[in-house]
Amino acid sequence: MELLASYEYDVIQPDQIRLCRFVKEDDSISAVLKTFSADTPFPDYTALSYTWSFVDGRPTKNYSIQIGEQRLPILDSLQPFFRVLRSKHTLLDDTWWWIDSICIDQRNGLERASHVRRMKEIFEGAHKVIAWLGEQSDDSDCAVDFIQLLHDMSGPNHNDKDRRAILQKDQCQPQWIAFRNFFLRKWWTRIWTIQEFVTPSDVSLWCGMRSISRTAVCDALWVADRSNSTGFKDTIAFHHAWNRRRAWLLFSTFNKPGRNFSLSLLSLATYFCSNEATDNRDRLYGLHAISTKSHDLEINYSLSVDEVYLRFAQSFIKHHNSLDIISFASLFRASPGSSLPSWVPDWRHRLEPFVVPLMVSQSSKTHVGNLRPPMTFEYADKTVRYSASMSRKAAYTFERSALLARGSIIDAVDGLAGTQNFDFVQSSPKPLSTQNTDLTRSSVEILTAVCRSLALDSKDRYLRYAMPVKEFYRDFYHLCLLALADSPHSDSKEFHQWFGRVRSLRVHGTSFENILRDAHQSGIDSAVTYTPEQDEYVQDSFYGRFVDTVERMSLRLMTSSTARLGMAPEGAMKGDLVCILFGCSVPVLLRSTQDEDRLTLVGECFLDGCMTGEAMGQSEFMERTFRII
Numbered sequence: 259m260e261l262l263a264s265y266e267y268d269v270i271q272p273d274q275i276r277l278c279r280f281v282k283e284d285d286s287i288s289a290v291l292k293t294f295s296a297d298t299p300f301p302d303y304t305a306l307s308y309t310w311s312f313v314d315g316r317p318t319k320n321y322s323i324q325i326g327e328q329r330l331p332i333l334d335s336l337q338p339f340f341r342v343l344r345s346k347h348t349l350l351d352d353t354w355w356w357i358d359s360i361c362i363d364q365r366n367g368l369e370r371a372s373h374v375r376r377m378k379e380i381f382e383g384a385h386k387v388i389a390w391l392g393e394q395s396d397d398s399d400c401a402v403d404f405i406q407l408l409h410d411m412s413g414p415n416h417n418d419k420d421r422r423a424i425l426q427k428d429q430c431q432p433q434w435i436a437f438r439n440f441f442l443r444k445w446w447t448r449i450w451t452i453q454e455f456v457t458p459s460d461v462s463l464w465c466g467m468r469s470i471s472r473t474a475v476c477d478a479l480w481v482a483d484r485s486n487s488t489g490f491k492d493t494i495a496f497h498h499a500w501n502r503r504r505a506w507l508l509f510s511t512f513n514k515p516g517r518n519f520s521l522s523l524l525s526l527a528t529y530f531c532s533n534e535a536t537d538n539r540d541r542l543y544g545l546h547a548i549s550t551k552s553h554d555l556e557i558n559y560s561l562s563v564d565e566v567y568l569r570f571a572q573s574f575i576k577h578h579n580s581l582d583i584i585s586f587a588s589l590f591r592a593s594p595g596s597s598l599p600s601w602v603p604d605w606r607h608r609l610e611p612f613v614v615p616l617m618v619s620q621s622s623k624t625h626v627g628n629l630r631p632p633m634t635f636e637y638a639d640k641t642v643r644y645s646a647s648m649s650r651k652a653a654y655t656f657e658r659s660a661l662l663a664r665g666s667i668i669d670a671v672d673g674l675a676g677t678q679n680f681d682f683v684q685s686s687p688k689p690l691s692t693q694n695t696d697l698t699r700s701s702v703e704i705l706t707a708v709c710r711s712l713a714l715d716s717k718d719r720y721l722r723y724a725m726p727v728k729e730f731y732r733d734f735y736h737l738c739l740l741a742l743a744d745s746p747h748s749d750s751k752e753f754h755q756w757f758g759r760v761r762s763l764r765v766h767g768t769s770f771e772n773i774l775r776d777a778h779q780s781g782i783d784s785a786v787t788y789t790p791e792q793d794e795y796v797q798d799s800f801y802g803r804f805v806d807t808v809e810r811m812s813l814r815l816m817t818s819s820t821a822r823l824g825m826a827p828e829g830a831m832k833g834d835l836v837c838i839l840f841g842c843s844v845p846v847l848l849r850s851t852q853d854e855d856r857l858t859l860v861g862e863c864f865l866d867g868c869m870t871g872e873a874m875g876q877s878e879f880m881e882r883t884f885r886i887i
Contacts, residue, residue, distance in 0.1 A: 302385035307454035394466025408478035588861025648871035652841020827861035
């Protein structure tokens with residue numbers, strides 16, 4: 259048989275779309291590709307969401323379809339889907355399909371970039387969206403049946419107690435295993451499939467010959483979340499699926515006329531940092547469609563990964579006149595071999611996602627924002643916000659990859675609590691500077707400052723409300739007493755470990771332990787019958803905030819050269835400079851290099867008494883330009 263020539267795509271315009279229809283099936287599938295323009299309504303079409311097949315970083319295409327007298331190689335991962343269409347007798351039913359690897363000329367970078375910008379339009383405009391999860395497995399039918407059961411149990415006729423009584427029985431274990439395996443499928447891990455799950459009005463998820471709706475899947479996840487003894491919630495499978503559910507709820511709740519809502523690309527890239535992408539530029543490009551703030555992201559496949567990340571950081575700073583994005587570089591540090599400077603986040607870095615990973619992710623600042631649950635958006639004290647540089651606008655220039663930013667040095671790191679990964683660093687016997695140092699603070703005032711620091715002066719993890727001082731201090735104080743006495747009434751191993759690593763840290767020349775003993779001997783709030791809250795899931799308690807700050811955000815208690823207290827990134831060192839950069843919501847730590855004019859970013863920090871602009875009016879803090887490399 260004569261070999262057919264490889265298919266050559268016609269050039270299409272930015273407002274045009276190609277659709278595919280399968281018309282014949284012999285030894286191979288025959289199809290037509292037709293271009294449609296936006297000046298007339300597109301025909302009803304079905305958009306397919308699926309995963310590409312790769313070997314050694316290259317797409318595998320061992321099959322072809324015939325288009326006219328030409329041959330178009332197709333991805334191996336599409337073959338099982340086509341077999342299912344044959345079995346359902348729907349392959350040749352005149353459906354128009356949008357399948358990215360077929361309908362986009364993947365060799366044309368400009369066309370790829372144009373379609374990335376239109377992904378929301380394509381999937382929202384589809385008459386139907388099918389998410390192909392893959393072929394049937396030994397337990398996939400069991401998983402689909404279990405999802406339907408959980409969906410049915412999500413209604414008002416069942417309460418949590420009834421659900422748990424049924425779902426935590428031993429005989430349900432095979433179903434929970436099948437449920438976990440369902441969400442371990444590759445489709446759930448890919449960055450591109452997030453927007454394909456979120457943006458359509460409806461999605462049908464196919465697994466082999468079976469299908470289930472997006473609504474049923476999300477309801478099942480909600481029931482699984484509330485059935486917290488099943489072992490599913492601690493798995494990566496749960497996190498991948500749950501994060502999609504959160505994004506879909508946010509998008510569907512607020513993507514309506516008249517709703518003032520922000521879903522920033524910066525918060526999305528952070529929240530979905532554990533997902534996979536073959537092309538690391540797609541860690542930003544692949545989320546563009548569901549962001550309400552893309553920060554002037556340039557979609558350009560001719561740029562390298564480092565160039566994309568650098569330009570994204572620069573465009574964020576220019577667009578918002580804010581330096582808050584540099585805080586993310588402490589989480590997403592440059593990969594080995596990367597040319598990125600210390601102030602630019604490297605989105606290739608994998609982390610366990612956390613809804614509010616940084617202080618600049620505070621709920622009151624929508625240019626960064628966070629992916630907190632939809633019901634929390636209506637309730638927030640908009641006056642509670644970190645504003646270390648007050649209303650000073652960012653004053654900066656870029657010199658190649660360096661950031662030149664105006665600001666002031668307000669302090670320096672002196673002592674640091676130990677962590678599991680970093681050793682304890684003792685404070686100096688006396689403050690290294692007496693400027694702005696109150697050496698007359700009582701033991702209770704010092705402990706209150708420690709409490710404020712550990713809670714980041716916030717009542718809740720979404721950083722919406724000010725810390726209730728009396729309530730939080732009481733719990734903090736009694737947790738310390740329980741740890742000091744090694745009491746059996748203490749349920750918190752984490753707090754015990756923290757106390758052991760901080761008890762010798764000097765504040766004003768006195769160890770934390772002796773400060774605690776002095777407060778206790780003074781008789782202030784010394785009731786021994788009080789039992790503090792020790793459940794991390796009570797998020798608006800001191801203990802809930804402690805777990806978020808110390809365990810999830812990996813911050814460590816620090817003392818400064820002027821005896822202030824605060825929280826620093828885990829990698830902080832004695833001598834790091836505490837600086838306020840104009841246009842940055844929170845103080846940051848900068849580290850000197852061998853060239854004194856060049857500094858590197860360590861990360862954001864909390865400095866008690868300096869989070870809402872208190873340092874800005876003090877004349878001793880001279881303005882200067884920092885060259886951050």
